[in-house]
Amino acid sequence: MSLTFRGGIHLPENKNTDQCTITRPREPAYIRVPMSQHIGLACIPVVKPGEVVSKGQLIGENNNGLSACIHAGIAGKVLRIESAINQNGRRDDYIVIENDYSGAVSPDIKPCEKKISELSSDEIIDTVRRAGIVGMGGATFPTHAKIKSAIGKAQKLIINCAECEPYLTANHRLIAENAKDIIYGAKILLKACGVTTGYIAIEDNKPDAIADLKKLLKGDSLLSVKVLKTKYPQGDERQLIYAFEHKELPAGKLPSDLGYVVFNAETCFAVYRAFSTGMPVTERVVTVDGDCIVNPGNVIVPIGTPFSDIINFCGGFSKRPDRIISGGPMMGIAQWDENAPVTKGTAGILALSKDMYHREIPNCIHCGRCVGVCPMHLMPCYFAAYSKINDYESCDAFGVKSCVECGCCTYVCPGNIPIIQYIRIAKSKLTQKK
Amino acid sequence: MNSDLLRISSSPHIKHEDSTRVIMTDVLIALVPAAIWSVYAFGYRSVTILLVSVIFSVLFELLYQLIMKKPLTVTDFSATVTGVLLAFCLPVTIPLWMVIIGDFFAVVIVKQLFGGIGRNIVNPAICARIFLFVSFPGAMSSFVKPESSLSAFALTLKPSDIDAVASATPLAMLKQGQFPSESLLDLLFGKNAGCIGEVSVLMLLVGAIYLLVRRVITWHIPVSYILTVAIITYFFPRNSITIEFMLNELLTGGLVLGAFFMATDYVTSPATPNGRLIYGAGCGVLTVFIRYFGGYPEGVSFAILIMNLFVWYLDRYTKPVRFGGDPK
Numbered sequence: 001m002s003l004t005f006r007g008g009i010h011l012p013e014n015k016n017t018d019q020c021t022i023t024r025p026r027e028p029a030y031i032r033v034p035m036s037q038h039i040g041l042a043c044i045p046v047v048k049p050g051e052v053v054s055k056g057q058l059i060g061e062n063n064n065g066l067s068a069c070i071h072a073g074i075a076g077k078v079l080r081i082e083s084a085i086n087q088n089g090r091r092d093d094y095i096v097i098e099n100d101y102s103g104a105v106s107p108d109i110k111p112c113e114k115k116i117s118e119l120s121s122d123e124i125i126d127t128v129r130r131a132g133i134v135g136m137g138g139a140t141f142p143t144h145a146k147i148k149s150a151i152g153k154a155q156k157l158i159i160n161c162a163e164c165e166p167y168l169t170a171n172h173r174l175i176a177e178n179a180k181d182i183i184y185g186a187k188i189l190l191k192a193c194g195v196t197t198g199y200i201a202i203e204d205n206k207p208d209a210i211a212d213l214k215k216l217l218k219g220d221s222l223l224s225v226k227v228l229k230t231k232y233p234q235g236d237e238r239q240l241i242y243a244f245e246h247k248e249l250p251a252g253k254l255p256s257d258l259g260y261v262v263f264n265a266e267t268c269f270a271v272y273r274a275f276s277t278g279m280p281v282t283e284r285v286v287t288v289d290g291d292c293i294v295n296p297g298n299v300i301v302p303i304g305t306p307f308s309d310i311i312n313f314c315g316g317f318s319k320r321p322d323r324i325i326s327g328g329p330m331m332g333i334a335q336w337d338e339n340a341p342v343t344k345g346t347a348g349i350l351a352l353s354k355d356m357y358h359r360e361i362p363n364c365i366h367c368g369r370c371v372g373v374c375p376m377h378l379m380p381c382y383f384a385a386y387s388k389i390n391d392y393e394s395c396d397a398f399g400v401k402s403c404v405e406c407g408c409c410t411y412v413c414p415g416n417i418p419i420i421q422y423i424r425i426a427k428s429k430l431t432q433k434k
Numbered sequence: 435m436n437s438d439l440l441r442i443s444s445s446p447h448i449k450h451e452d453s454t455r456v457i458m459t460d461v462l463i464a465l466v467p468a469a470i471w472s473v474y475a476f477g478y479r480s481v482t483i484l485l486v487s488v489i490f491s492v493l494f495e496l497l498y499q500l501i502m503k504k505p506l507t508v509t510d511f512s513a514t515v516t517g518v519l520l521a522f523c524l525p526v527t528i529p530l531w532m533v534i535i536g537d538f539f540a541v542v543i544v545k546q547l548f549g550g551i552g553r554n555i556v557n558p559a560i561c562a563r564i565f566l567f568v569s570f571p572g573a574m575s576s577f578v579k580p581e582s583s584l585s586a587f588a589l590t591l592k593p594s595d596i597d598a599v600a601s602a603t604p605l606a607m608l609k610q611g612q613f614p615s616e617s618l619l620d621l622l623f624g625k626n627a628g629c630i631g632e633v634s635v636l637m638l639l640v641g642a643i644y645l646l647v648r649r650v651i652t653w654h655i656p657v658s659y660i661l662t663v664a665i666i667t668y669f670f671p672r673n674s675i676t677i678e679f680m681l682n683e684l685l686t687g688g689l690v691l692g693a694f695f696m697a698t699d700y701v702t703s704p705a706t707p708n709g710r711l712i713y714g715a716g717c718g719v720l721t722v723f724i725r726y727f728g729g730y731p732e733g734v735s736f737a738i739l740i741m742n743l744f745v746w747y748l749d750r751y752t753k754p755v756r757f758g759g760d761p762k
């Protein structure tokens with residue numbers, strides 16, 4: 001029996017690229033690296049225009065507060081440091097590096113000599129911090145901070161391989177091609193958190209990866225595979241823990257309060273790389289798909305690579321896209337600039353054409369579908385209705401703050417009501433009031 | 435490519451293909467078997483009534499929106515559904531002009547004056563039926579036996595035509611504490627006197643299963659509705675043979691039509707699972723109560739109408755507990 005939760009939706013999966021081996025395009029001519037690629041404080045550039053940097057060299061850091069270091073993904077010259085609006089609508093510094101194609105690697109990059117058993121928790125945390133590792137499923141929470149918060153509280157560790165968003169297969173491919181390394185990374189994390197039980201949670205639509213992992217973990221005392229039902233948003237930490245334990249994470253609490261700590265598969269891979277080669281997070285796997293892409297696939301690219309480069313590598317557009325999305329179709333962010341850079345949280349680039357819209361109806365018909373699918377067990381139709389008439393207090397009374405913006409309600413609404421927009425408005429008005 | 439041409443839309447960027455129109459189309463499809471049976475049972479006059487009802491429902495909605503300069507919504511087919519449902523709960527002998535009055539009442543008074551689709555408080559078809567029933571009690575309760583040949587096009591029927599084939603409905607018989615003359619099997623197939631779309635329980639169930647499979651409706655309301663009626667009529671029969679009495683109650687009086695197609699109307703039923711269970715049970719209790727003690731044999735319409743008024747409260751008091759619990 002596969003594990004699951006209440007609510008959520010079965011989406012048309014569109015995992016068209018799940019058999020596409022990860023390929024490495026030629027390095028881009030330049031990269032634009034934003035200084036805010038994680039939850040927490042933005043990094044401050046530590047290089048100057050004109051300076052020559054090598055691959056893996058530290059270029060951004062913020063030692064005051066929650067942050068994750070940023071490194072150069074290519075070798076070359078820093079052209080300029082510019083300020084621009086990032087995809088979250090906030091102003092951000094970008095370091096622009098021109099590729100000299102020398103491929104020079106920073107001398108700081110050295111593999112870790114010790115065995116896992118010889119490492120201390122603090123050493124691991126420090127390496128992870130210096131490598132700039134964040135939650136690479138899209139949440140981008142700095143991993144070193146997560147380890148710290150889990151120590152002493154968490155007894156179980158979950159490697160989240162649910163990848164429940166349609167289209168995205170980056171994680172799936174990474175597991176299929178590097179299962180051993182991911183397991184290695186997971187073991188380092190187990191050690192760091194002081195935890196002796198770990199699960200690899202994976203959805204039942206990836207039978208090849210499941211078989212692989214099961215074979216590798218046969219007789220393993222630390223890690224085992226748990227199969228989840230394919231459903232959106234199964235990858236949400238809350239729903240994941242519910243599927244395991246049938247316990248609901250109370251609002252405002254962290255998974256470690258229930259004894260769990262959750263990491264993403266690509267995060268484990270990044271940990272593995274930081275220890276086996278010393279290379280920090282300088283690149284990531286991105287799924288490129290959507291009905292406008294000529295050759296959909298999975299690519300591994302330096303952080304900061306412009307979307308347009310990657311799309312060209314994938315054969316360009318077969319027809320004019322209506323939207324280019326960074327991430328999956330359910331929670332991803334529509335881009336206004338096709339030269340937007342890949343960041344640590346970019347799991348996918350989708351180019352979608354128009355066809356999927358229908359007309360919005362004037363009023364909610366009260367069908368209750370949004371209520372049935374909400375994984376947080378809320379009543380989204382009332383959020384929309386009250387937000388529409390500016391009654392944000394009532395939205396609050398109906399629990400709008402618990403909404404995780406998964407988009408299930410808006411996806412199913414037959415009236416095509418932009419419920420999630422009303423929710424965002426209500427949430428921001430409520431925070432302003434405070 | 436010019437980046438200016440990209441659309442900045444908010445997530446999610448994909449949509450389920452079901453629109454209001456798809457749902458309404460599904461409801462119409464689900465009503466087809468019962469509509470076909472009505473032709474078999476009552477002849478082509480039932481087609482005439484169905485057509486008149488649909489055409490005028492749509493026409494009234496269109497005219498209202500044109501006159502009031504509102505966005506046109508007839509393409510969502512909700513007026514069409516109202517038209518069919520109203521026709522379904524009229525006797526085949528009804529004068530055609532009364533059908534048109536009913537359509538006007540349903541679409542303009544009950545639906546549009548309250549703000550159009552999604553805003554009406556009570557179910558338009560049910561309300562119109564009750565309106566006609568109260569205004570024209572005679573015409574609304576003159577039933578004929580199935581397979582009687584009536585003129586398909588006459589605006590009104592001559593009393594002599596009707597009297598020749600007049601028949602009491604099973605529900606009226608039950609009201610007098612007698613068993614209907616039809617067997618239970620006849621009632622299941624729909625070989626009894628009654629309203630156009632109400633008689634064939636079997637055909638309605640075929641449509642209902644379609645709606646459940648297509649997930650247009652959930653099981654909550656119909657099951658709790660019918661189960662409540664079954665339990666009460668079993669334990670408190672008006673007659674002595676309990677099982678048979680109970681089955682007679684379930685198979686007559688438009689209970690199945692009401693439970694699956696009227697009480698489940700989205701706009702006028704709760705959105706939460708628990709709210710739906712309570713709503714269905716409320717409809718069940720009221721239906722039996724009105725059938726037993728009310729002035730009319732019919733209870734379904736009134737029961738649903740009354741429960742419509744509680745939907746607002748039911749939604750609020752059955753609000754699901756938030757994931758992780760409600761904050762204190």
Ligand code: SF4
Pocket residue numbers: 373374375376377378379380402403404405406407408409410420423
């Ligand atoms: S977006 Fe919010 S309200 Fe809508 S289904 Fe997800 S959690 Fe529920």
Ligand code: SF4
Pocket residue numbers: 363364365366367368369370371380381384409412413414415416417419705
């Ligand atoms: S899904 Fe849309 S139409 Fe249905 S109740 Fe929710 S908001 Fe209303």
